[in-house]
Amino acid sequence: MLIKLLKAERMKLRRSPVWLAFIIMPIVPALLGTANYVYQRAILTKEWLSLWTQHTLFTDYFFLPIMLGIYCAYLARLEHAVGNLNKLFSLPVKRTSIFFAKLITAASMLLLSEIWICVLFVLSGYIAGLTSPPWLSIAQWCIFGTLGGMVIVALQLIISMNIKSFALPVAIAFAGGLSGLAGLAKNLGHIWIYSLLSYGMNANAPQELEKSGYPQFVIVCVVYIILFTSVGAVITAKKDV
Amino acid sequence: MIKLLKCEFMKTRRRYVLLSALAVTAVMLCWIYPDNYKEDFLRMAWMGSLYELPLVNSIFMPLLSVIVASRLCDIEHKGNMLRQLAVSQERGRIYDAKLIYGLMIMTVCVLISWAMTIAFGYHADFGGAVPIKLYILYLLFTLTPTAAVYIFQHTASLCFRNQAVAFFSGVIGTFFGVCSMFLPQLSTLRSLFIWSCYGALDFVGLFGWSKENRYKFAHFEVMGIDWKAFAILVLICIALYIAGREFFKRKEL
Numbered sequence: 001m002l003i004k005l006l007k008a009e010r011m012k013l014r015r016s017p018v019w020l021a022f023i024i025m026p027i028v029p030a031l032l033g034t035a036n037y038v039y040q041r042a043i044l045t046k047e048w049l050s051l052w053t054q055h056t057l058f059t060d061y062f063f064l065p066i067m068l069g070i071y072c073a074y075l076a077r078l079e080h081a082v083g084n085l086n087k088l089f090s091l092p093v094k095r096t097s098i099f100f101a102k103l104i105t106a107a108s109m110l111l112l113s114e115i116w117i118c119v120l121f122v123l124s125g126y127i128a129g130l131t132s133p134p135w136l137s138i139a140q141w142c143i144f145g146t147l148g149g150m151v152i153v154a155l156q157l158i159i160s161m162n163i164k165s166f167a168l169p170v171a172i173a174f175a176g177g178l179s180g181l182a183g184l185a186k187n188l189g190h191i192w193i194y195s196l197l198s199y200g201m202n203a204n205a206p207q208e209l210e211k212s213g214y215p216q217f218v219i220v221c222v223v224y225i226i227l228f229t230s231v232g233a234v235i236t237a238k239k240d241v
Numbered sequence: 242m243i244k245l246l247k248c249e250f251m252k253t254r255r256r257y258v259l260l261s262a263l264a265v266t267a268v269m270l271c272w273i274y275p276d277n278y279k280e281d282f283l284r285m286a287w288m289g290s291l292y293e294l295p296l297v298n299s300i301f302m303p304l305l306s307v308i309v310a311s312r313l314c315d316i317e318h319k320g321n322m323l324r325q326l327a328v329s330q331e332r333g334r335i336y337d338a339k340l341i342y343g344l345m346i347m348t349v350c351v352l353i354s355w356a357m358t359i360a361f362g363y364h365a366d367f368g369g370a371v372p373i374k375l376y377i378l379y380l381l382f383t384l385t386p387t388a389a390v391y392i393f394q395h396t397a398s399l400c401f402r403n404q405a406v407a408f409f410s411g412v413i414g415t416f417f418g419v420c421s422m423f424l425p426q427l428s429t430l431r432s433l434f435i436w437s438c439y440g441a442l443d444f445v446g447l448f449g450w451s452k453e454n455r456y457k458f459a460h461f462e463v464m465g466i467d468w469k470a471f472a473i474l475v476l477i478c479i480a481l482y483i484a485g486r487e488f489f490k491r492k493e494l
Contacts, residue, residue, distance in 0.1 A: 025409075028413065029416070032420035167307075
């Protein structure tokens with residue numbers, strides 16, 4: 001059933017290339033961040049790590065949360081428009097599966113953009129004249145970034161499914177991104193929902209994810225994901241259309 | 242036109258567009274003003290604010306434009322109202338009325354953030370007198386890029402039913418603008434791209450800052466004002482308006 005719903009989600013998005021934005025957006029910091037790194041090489045001395053901060057600093061603090069907010073709002077808008085939600089709820093599928101399908105669709109877009117960010121990062125490093133990329137660190141940043149981002153996706157999806165406006169959930173994601181930055185500054189990056197993305201991706205945060213903090217980070221993210229997914233699924237199941 | 246503006250006001254009365262715009266402005270103000278300034282910075286904080294605010298504006302103002310424009314235009318898309326409106330009014334006038342209404346909201350937000358900056362300066366006891374001429378110039382250099390970005394967003398939100406298009410293009414543009422703030426070397430590119438004009442029109446420079454001493458031996462200076470970039474921006478504004486209006490007039494509704 002879930003597979004069929006996922007296919008249906010893919011069909012709904014087929015003629016609407018919103019995924020293009022996730023491909024285009026990381027190119028901007030890849031170009032400008034690399035240019036800045038090359039210009040400021042005297043100050044940015046940590047090679048790959050310095051380049052990583054140039055690529056991910058603003059991406060993780062502001063723009064990826066907003067992009068995820070827009071994507072979730074779009075997935076929900078498809079149903080809010082012209083009474084689609086009524087039609088969807090009248091189909092012989094579990095209502096909770098509808099929420100799971102949307103969550104998986106948004107999370108897979110997050111994973112793809114994380115991989116794309118990493119690919120661009122390695123390419124930019126080679127172009128900037130760096131050698132031997134830190135593959136293990138890159139894989140860690142990508143995996144933990146996805147995990148932290150999934151928490152935001154789950155929460156944004158609940159918000160978007162329950163607010164009919166398109167702009168309001170995005171504004172919440174924007175405010176959330178800002179609160180994430182404040183959370184990192186106040187050393188709450190390891191528990192505050194909107195800080196987990198940049199904390200996991202090690203994006204030049206004032207509070208950095210140390211090796212010893214990995215298990216705790218994973219536990220926090222998994223607990224949040226389970227909590228928000230359950231809440232979202234229950235709300236969708238009980239929703240009165 | 243007054244009737245159309247009144248109509249816009251009536252349509253948005255229960256949607257709290259101005260209120261949500263003011264809420265975003267309030268978040269911005271809370272975010273930019275810390276509860277305690279270091280004394281070294283405080284002695285030159287009037288100029289320091291002029292140096293720092295364009296970066297904040299380059300993040301907040303375009304995103305605020307995206308939200309306001311989308312909320313105003315989405316009303317018509319949702320109810321499939323554009324077709325009905327186009328029967329009773331000339332399309333160009335509909336475009337103008339919505340644009341003026343949105344620009345009024347944006348201007349209120351910019352003016353409030355500007356006034357609050359000065360009020361906060363007095364409250365936090367910034368050193369010396371307020372350089373009012375520079376602050377008026379800063380206001381002009383905030384309003385003009387905001388207007389350009391808003392016209393773009395207004396056209397995108399009005400012409401594309403799928404609001405994700407307007408949002409994604411706005412966010413990617415904002416992203417480019419923010420990143421370009423750190424690349425003053427690319428001055429031509431910055432002045433041609435509406436989202437990066439906040440940086441292109443930034444006229445205060447920081448000198449003598451170091452990681453060890455921070456602001457102890459630092460000072461801010463007024464650099465050359467890039468009137469050429471301002472003129473280009475005004476031309477872009479006019480071009481965006483004409484192109485957007487024509488595009489909306491010819492669009493199949």
